Amino acid sequence: xxxxxxxxxxxxxxxxxxxILIMLFGALFISAVVTLFIKxxxxxxxxxxxxxxxxxxxxxxxxxxxGLISGYICGGGL
Numbered sequence: 001x002x003x004x005x006x007x008x009x010x011x012x013x014x015x016x017x018x019x020i021l022i023m024l025f026g027a028l029f030i031s032a033v034v035t036l037f038i039k040x041x042x043x044x045x046x047x048x049x050x051x052x053x054x055x056x057x058x059x060x061x062x063x064x065x066x067g068l069i070s071g072y073i074c075g076g077g078l
Contacts, residue, residue: 023070031062 035058039050 027063027066027070030066031059034062035059 035055038058039055042048042050042054
């Protein structure tokens with residue numbers, strides 16, 4: 001009933017914030033999974049250590065790609 005109460009007030013700012021946070025956490029989760037997959041392949045194939053800097057850079061690149069995809073979908077391009 002909390003969501004219904006939020007919608008009855010008439011201020012949909014909370015709902016917008018919840019939608020944005022859900023999208024952000026979803027993108028973080030997806031990019032973390034992709035980054036861990038890339039890390040496993042990198043360490044298995046080359047036998048090298050995947051440094052923390054490489055991990056952060058890969059995660060940021062994945063977040064940017066997720067942002068581009070979600071912007072394309074939500075922007076009406078698809």
